Amino acid sequence: MAPAYSNYACIFISTLFMFMLASSRADAAAATSTAILINVDQSGNGDYKKIQDAIDAVPSNNNELVFILVKPGVYNEKIVVPVDKPFITISGSKPNEVIITWNDSGNIFESPTVTVLASDFVARYLTIQNTFGPGAKAVALRVSGDRASFFGCRMLSYQDTLLDDTGRHYYKNCYIEGAVDFIFGNAASLYEKCHLHSLSEGDAAITAQRRESPSENTGFTFLGCKITGVRTAVLGRPWGAYSRVVFAFTYMSNVILPQGWDDWGDLSKQSTVFYREYKCYGPGANARKGLNGRES
Template sequence: MKKIAILKYIFLCLLVSQSFFAQTAKFKKGKYNFVVAQDGSGDYKTVQEAFNAVTKLKSERTVIFVKSGTYKEVITLEADKNNVTLIGEDMDKVILTFDNYSSKINPVTNKGYGTGGSSSCFIIGADFYAKNITFENSSGAVGQALAISIQGDKAVFKNCKFSGFQDTMYGADGRQYFKDCYIEGSTDFIFGSSTAFFDNCKLYTKGGSAITAASTKEYINFGYVFNNCKITGTGSRITTLGRPWRPYAAVAFLNTEMSDAIKPAGWDNWRKVENEATARYSEYNSSGTGASPTERVKWMKNLTADQAKLYTVENVFKTTYANPPVIDNWNPNKVINLYK
């Protein structure tokens, strides 16, 4: 009986080992091109090393899996590294972080990094997709300090977290889609000129002038679109929804629940009355104690039901950021559906 039990145990061990090695082989060679792991169990120990290994101007997607860990490094995906997918093991356990900020001295130039140079992560290549990743600037409340700078067109983020204080997230001319994401910061923590759609996202404000500081180009129909989102914060009446970094800033909140962190006026003109004539600020079906429809500034717009129907993912992203815009009917859900 004892001999039979030992044989059964050995047999079970063999089955488990075979299953493990089969899954590992599939994990590394089938589903992903590269695996990043700090403990050396992957192809690379840093995300930047994996980005460096991506073939330039590749038409097929390069898929990178990142194992849990805090990766303290300034990360740059160059312009000629397109169609890159970055998938984390767990959003709360895969943290891409650094602690540069605007006035911090860059040892290379002996000058401050500036706002644009302070980012922990620079996404310049087009058609980037990230899932289950935290992008962080860990410098704290020290002024402008970006967690991510998105400069490539057609960037998609699913179940990602963006953490910082002032100027957490920057988007340049181009299109970005955020699905089921969490974004936190203080003053202007979502800023830039991009057309960005925030779908079912959570925004957490730590106070400051405004959540958004858009600089949408005049010829662009849609700037920031927040749909089915939720806003909370550290206190009551500590911020507005937006202030125009440049004239013609466009921001719309639809079907969004707002806590009392939002000031009743809702919007700010950045101390320039002339911005009230150009800023394209609107709301539809706002709810919660921060909605305050009767106390909003007079120069924002309440969308009708028919106008709100125009704010769909398909319609917002159907044209490029070129001048004049070109119809290409970009659909970010196509890349999301590849990695469910």
């Protein structure tokens, strides 16, 4: 990576790091401050048996911290956090014990198992999955609110797992699994210490970032992450002409193909996208020139 690009990547990471600190404080506040506590328990020993019922109980234009504690179980629900219900935290105790699951496909805005439209949202220790499998777009999680944070969560699907749509988002210690464009959208997001697992059997892309203009302050940064997979994949392809993705200090297994990136069949995008790797390591982190100068 040329020094100028190295500096640019560091500035981008630093900006998102400041957002990460703010998000961490918001999460801590939601967990420890005086908040409205709602218990969800399928056995009937809580306030509600369904997560959506607990969300529906939060008043419109909410301005108080609401902490929804979900007891272990498999919750077969299609969940929406409306735009007029900010300041909600949904928390399990362990991600493999609280599973929110649905089976839907088709439209990326209608198929998600969980849709977050509200701002100042936090999710902790949950599994969110779409079990549709190969053959169609099947989103597990859509995040379209601002200042959303996810801690220790698992997002599972095959195609288009995580629609990281719009807003500023932070993901820490999350496990994200899929095969085709399984992290996509046009948010400004930081992924810290996340595990990305590709189910691709060939050259499918992990990311498809949709920045469409050089004036948009959006992009994905992966910091201290880990990439594994079942066969081979590329790091990303440009859904938008000015797609921007940075991997820094990330372990890449040999699942990543030598070319690293794909131009989605449009050579013109090679001069407008910003795809960089900074001090990544592992057998898939070869310092080779590819799309727009793939070079660590």
